[in-house]
Amino acid sequence: MAFITSDVVPLNRSEHGYAALEGLAAGVLQPYILRFNAPLDEGLVRRVLRELVTIYPKLRAILEPGLHRYHFRILPDDHVVDQLFEQAFQVDAHIDVDDPKALEAWHQRMVNEVLPLERGIGMRVRFVPHAQRAIILFAVPHIFGDGMTMMHLVNQMVRGLNGMPMTPMPIEAPSLIGAIAPDHWWQWPAKVWRSRQHKVAQARLLKTLNVQRIPRRPQPNFSVTGVRHHVLRIGAQEVRQAARKLGVSTNTFQVAAIAQTFLDQSPDDPRAAAVIRISVNMRRYYPESAGHGPLWGNHVGAFLIIEQDARKSLVDRVRSVGEQMKEGQARFARREMSWTYLQEEFMQFLGRTLVGYIGVQMKRNDKFPLISCHSTSLGDAGPVINPPDVPVRIEQFIPIVSSVAPLQVLCEAGGRLALPNVWQLSETSAEDVDAFLARLDQTFERLVAEVARLP
Secondary structure, three states: OOOOEOOEEEOOHHHHHHHHHOOOOOOOEEEEEEEEOOOOOHHHHHHHHHHHHHHOHHHHEEEEEOOOOEEEEEOOOOHHHHHHHHHHEEEOOOOOOOOHHHHHHHHHHHHOOOOOOOOOOOOEEEEEOOOOOOEEEEEEEHHHOOHHHHHHHHHHHHHHHOOOOOOOOOOOOOOHHHHOOOOOHHHHHHHHHHHHHHHHHHHHHHHOOEEOOOOOOOOOOOOOEEEEOOEEEEEHHHHHHHHHHHOOOHHHHHHHHHHHHHHOOOOOOOOEEEEEEEEEEHHHHOOHHHOOOOOOOOOEEEEEEEEEOOOOOHHHHHHHHHHHHHHHHHHHHOOOOHHHHHHHHOHHHHOHHHHHHHHHHHHHOOOOOOOOEEEEEEEEOHHHHOOOOOOOOEEEEEEOOOOOOOEEEEEEEOOEEEOOEEEEOOOOOHHHHHHHHHHHHHHHHHHHHHHHHOO
């Protein structure tokens, strides 16, 4: 556990990266659209969201320079936070909640909003009153919490709106080394060596491939993040049945379909490859003996899925993706990710200016890792965000997070599979993204139909 002194909380290695890129990349914000099944009283919404700031102290944290590096300082829960909350909370009664394009444009404006993290508070709320279906747009910078944290915050919000008590979220600040460290000190050399071997082999392979991407024109600077609220034409139950017939998870089936859609762009190129970055919840890899709590905050890792050969059969494609998904997670469990993450641990010693400079130069020279897209899965969101048997529930859930690379959030809500997309609008046109998503729908339908024909 990193040392927490009074109201000062140290940053972990990924939070140092976010601290350097905030502003440069127009902020790394997670705005979630929550459409409820009922009208909501504005006063109640304000009280619940204000209480959320109280029970999760990181929402009233500021990013503060220390003598050698930045840290979080938790503001006292007083009149200053009241003032900052009033600035963060806004009523957008003019939004037509029944117009999908208006909702999408509103969402895009929010994901491009930059919060002054050095002042606080780390949250933005936009409330749209409606006689039948009120909407809350709830946004938190990634530096204060990851997708798991966001899901818990939304769950607590729904509890509060139903008059139920909300659970305080304690602050913990463990180094991410705890999620990659082997059980014994003498295991470090072998684990680091195996991690490096994998990294070197992967880099060597990637140099030989033509990574398939949505058409893009590299730009020297970050600009506006585009947003698409994409929902698959095919139902979640049909996809789940197809995945179950092949013996894989729905998430694996979705990643296989995304990979196939990229590969279909160059069916005759033997070097074509779909490279998909998969997010990993690192909480599960901390040892129980460390005694951590729920670890609300930022605890995310990743690995790559690399798929080749556009003509590979459906069964082989899904099996290949499934094996890579299992192996990627197993490498975390075996403590064989240390080479990558130990290097990133040194980021905090470089300082915010130098890390930011490196990020700017990587963007200017188009040196960010070459991937097709980043996929992060929230699974079946309904049971997580809605407590059981409550009258006021979320019936539409659209989560996104800004990203320097094209990113899709995979989630299920209300029996539909949603794949909200974000990307750098200056590099890729909305028309090209729409064309890719249309092909993705066709791929899902084709794959599900092929599974139905299997014996």
